[in-house]
Amino acid sequence: MPAPSKQQLRQQIRAARRALGLYQQRLASQRLCARLALSPELKRAQHIGIYWPMDGEIDPRPLLQRFPHKRFYLPVLPRASRNTMTFRHWPPGARLRFRNRYGIPEPIAGRSEQRTPAQLDLVLLPLVAFDPKGARLGMGGGYYDRSFAFKRRNPGEGPVLVGIAHQLQCVAQLPLESWDIPLVLVATDERLYRCG
Numbered sequence: 001m002p003a004p005s006k007q008q009l010r011q012q013i014r015a016a017r018r019a020l021g022l023y024q025q026r027l028a029s030q031r032l033c034a035r036l037a038l039s040p041e042l043k044r045a046q047h048i049g050i051y052w053p054m055d056g057e058i059d060p061r062p063l064l065q066r067f068p069h070k071r072f073y074l075p076v077l078p079r080a081s082r083n084t085m086t087f088r089h090w091p092p093g094a095r096l097r098f099r100n101r102y103g104i105p106e107p108i109a110g111r112s113e114q115r116t117p118a119q120l121d122l123v124l125l126p127l128v129a130f131d132p133k134g135a136r137l138g139m140g141g142g143y144y145d146r147s148f149a150f151k152r153r154n155p156g157e158g159p160v161l162v163g164i165a166h167q168l169q170c171v172a173q174l175p176l177e178s179w180d181i182p183l184v185l186v187a188t189d190e191r192l193y194r195c196g
Contacts, residue, residue, distance in 0.1 A: 017056030134195025
């Protein structure tokens with residue numbers, strides 16, 4: 001039987017992720033955040049890119065309460081003149097505005113500090129699927145791959161990239177395309193994968 005295409009894999013895993021009940025989602029988020037809180041990468045980081053969970057993605061937002069002394073930033077999708085994301089500081093409780101084309105909240109422009117991807121210490125990336133070697137299958141828009149393309153030339157430059165997922169999103173192997181940026185670490189509700 002042939003391996004599923006990327007599109008088939010996206011459909012299958014997104015459906016499985018969305019099928020998780022509210023209690024399962026909360027429990028997974030708690031377990032993920034407790035596991036991440038112990039990682040040296042997160043402990044060292046002061047400027048952290050995070051994401052707003054959609055479509056059954058595991059929720060990393062409880063980290064804001066666990067680490068009130070750290071600064072968390074949400075991605076802001078590029079406008080027509082740019083092809084990479086920026087990140088805006090998101091203090092707990094700050095108002096957000098539904099501004100991007102996918103209906104995902106972004107911090108209000110002009111009211112918070114903005115950073116480029118290279119100026120962060122660590123970034124928590126959403127994903128659809130991953131493998132234990134650090135390959136990541138995203139939604140297909142390429143925003144994260146374009147924004148962190150500089151890491152292909154200089155892997156040690158910029159933030160540590162950490163994939164965030166439910167354990168059910170792990171697959172045996174994903175093909176790596178030339179533009180894909182491998183992850184250093186993947187954190188799930190069940191374990192940490194050190195990749196590479």
